[in-house]
Amino acid sequence: MAFTNLMLVFIFNLLYLSLSSGIEIPEEFQKSNHTNNWAVLVDTSRFWFNYRHVANVLSIYRSVKRLGIxxxxxxxxxxxxxxCNPRNPRPATIFNSAHEQIxxxxxxxxxDYRGYEVSVENFIRLLTGRVPPDTPRSKQLLTDEGSNILIYLTGHGGDGFLKFQDSEEVTSQELADALEQMWQKKRYNEIFFIIDTCQxxxxxEKFYSPNILATASSLVGEDSLSHHVxxxxGVYIIDRYTYYVLEFLENVHPNSKRTxxxxxAVCPKSACLSTVGVRKDLFNRDxxxxxxxxxxxxxxxxILTTDPINIVETPKRKKKTENKTKVQVKRDYVPQFPMHLVQVT
Incomplete structure (x- = not known):
């Protein structure tokens, strides 16, 4: 009898909490292991005529920082x-638009890695975590099984390879095997892979590890083209695909509902002049x-909870008298493109 009464009390309390709190935890939220975000952004080329590639990667870098990483x-x-190239007419600057907005x-x-540190060996070691023991924390990808990782690559490539510094190549199979090592070692939750290069x-194509969503600026047999000079x-300053990606990202904010x-679908062939490739068969979500x-x-x-939280009252602080003539400056990221070129949604 006592056991039955206890069960009735438990059921009553459970129903009371669910009705009174009105909290409904989404099923996707309950099942998600996602706890942190990382970005690996790589320009694999060098030399002055590849100016656009470093503009590509620095623009993506600035966008992910603005959004909170x-x-x-x-x-x-x-x-x-x-x-600092002697042919740069504006030393210590890199622009991604002829308007030179920013x-x-x-x-x-x-x-984190500069000059000849940008090598195939260092890139693969970074992904797999097989770095020397004296490697600084800033040069390590300290991810775990809750990490979502954005990998962005730009440079010169061909069918099944990506050139590094015009002296070596990483193949599609080597990259696929590195991602598999990451999965086996529980170094990621999900990966979004972006590459802007020819073919x-x-x-x-060789990826075989789960939870990877991938997109590319061109299909096999196609070139990925520059946008404008x-x-x-005196050189092309941004690639076409990355230009439209940045135009899209400028309309995204930290609380955005964009998917x-x-x-x-950010760069149709009419804009990119190449066919954007997408691979989502390894990705478990829509x-x-x-x-x-x-x-x-x-x-x-x-943290979602239905338990009451005791908040200790703190003494109210006296408001400081402010100088009304002082103008407060609002600090924010300057748009990467001229505002008349970006449609705000």
């Missing part, structure tokens, strides 16, 4: 030979239901 969780690999090589750029889709600098399916901030933003820890 801290520098401590971004690995940036560039040759770093453009800003210098993407700003004061807050933290380069780019060949680099994800800055006549003051990955919208991102995957991209139309995946927020873009699952890869391009930060993850804020949230």
């Amino acid at each position: 801290p520098d401590s969780q971004i690995i940036l690999m560039i040759s770093d030979d453009m800003a 210098n993407v090589y700003g004061d807050d750029v933290e380069v 780019a889709s060949s680099m994800y 800055d006549s003051a600098i 990955m399916s919208e991102f995957l 991209p139309s239901k995946v927020p873009i901030t699952d890869f391009f933003g930060s993850v804020r820890p949230v």
